[in-house]
Amino acid sequence: MTAPADGPGAPGGALVIAATPIGNTADASPRLVRALEEADLVAAEDTRRLHRLCQALGVTPRGRVVSCYEHNEEARAAEVVEAVTAGLTVLLVSDAGMPAVSDPGYRLVRACVEHDLRVTVLPGPSAVLSALALSGLPTDRFTFEGFPRRKAGERARALAALRDEQRTMVFFESPHRTAGTLAAMAQVFGDDRPAALCRELTKTYEEVRRGPLGVLAAGVAQDEVRGEVCLVVAGRPPRALGEDEVAAAVEEVVQRSRSGERLKDAAAAVAVDTGLGKKLLYDRAIAADARRRP
Template identity: 45%
Template sequence: MKKQQSFKGVKEVGTLYLVPTPIGNLEDMTFRSVKTLQEVAVIASEDTRNTQKLLNHFEIQTPQKSLHEHNFQERIPQLLGILKAGQSIAQVSDAGMPSISDPGHELVCACIAEDIPVVALPGPTAGLTALIASGLAPQPNLFYGFLPRKKNEQLKELTALLPETATMIFYESPHRIGETIKHMATVFGGERGAVICRELTKLHEEYLRGTLTELAAYLTEQPIKGECCLLVAGNPNPAELMTPPIQAEVSVKEQVDALIASGLKPNAAIKEVAQRLSRKKQDIYGEYHGL
């Protein structure tokens, strides 16, 4: 067990401050965040070029060091050296909270292991900001972040989420969100409520509220741009054994794999798909195994 008292006692080491940055509107930067960035010795940034624009806006002169997924292994020992020397560091991502679908977690863990205080400042986070205005149940909620990109992996992950009763929060690229929503309709059912929030806090902020089927149809006709947050209502009937509805474009293999991921044994999954499609079990078996 370890006990951290963030603001009491004399400390011989510095403090790692986790500082949120605006997700769009610069006016969302707090006074405390600006003051912290001014007072620390170094700012550890996901992208120093992006952060420099923020620093210039608030006339902050503190030097930066990059810290991202490609250099954290060599950078963390350097940052720990600064902290052990008694100087404090602020960590920022490009937008929102460090560690939430952004780099940062590794440095937090390294500091905790070395008994270096870690202090998080409150501030902007896209998922919860979108949630409270979505109209979906705000609690309980499940923050997932980005789903796998590959179709089969995504279907498998969504099938595992099928019993989830909490409102689910996802991040998704505008280029992939249409296909992702189609996959959700396949697994969750097209009548499940969902909300797309794009360009949060920016001039073109927009909420699209409807069923998964309605949103999929809308995106087919009107592709969207900008950063997206996707919220999906939880399962209203978790006690029922729900079998994901299957769309024609989903292959036999994908249908069987989805059922296996939900807990069925391969032979039982093949039998179930055969019954759904009114085909012989032997034919489905052969198609699934590529015979």
């Protein structure tokens, strides 16, 4: 078969990145069903799980099914490039959710991009966005941090680097490490930092626990956590600055603008550093600069 006509780019071969259900197979879209059935080659993180999904969906892949996991992805990329170059459609799927997001797939995508081959996406379920939406925490700006480090010392250092992150943070975690990770987060971010523990999303026993990190950590320490886990943590709230600090921030905006930087850009940059409002800094910088002019 040739590449699907409803995607971007010229007709011919393509790598199609396809999201699969994260728990409930009813979330599979008609496009995914068709793609599984019609692709010339299916690269799957775990071929056994793919066959179980296809069985649940009543689909029989026509194309060849090959594995694509962490330890063979580099070698598999060359085969995928060759197939797409030959005009074939390669479907990339992981065990759940979007490939290349804490799952294999990045190297395949990168290889096709480097060879100027067509890459398109078949969107669908996402554990990251599902947990973010369910958390009740701010969603306008967020960062996905993947799995925290396994070793306690490395994990503590990585979390410390995020201490001043103001965006909502989303993490994946395994159930048997959740208690330790929540305790480490409470120590680094503070017991009172708002957070949510989301597990078994879209499955029968879906659960979302919301509350301060300290409370969540204490609860998990007593109750065994099971299933796939997403942790969502609020970013650091803007610091309350004194009038002297606000004046210093305004002065920095003025100096940056006099050095050639656009005033709006300077205000935006200082706003990120200080947590102050961009409009506040912009308006005060204009006023301060006007007072100094003859």
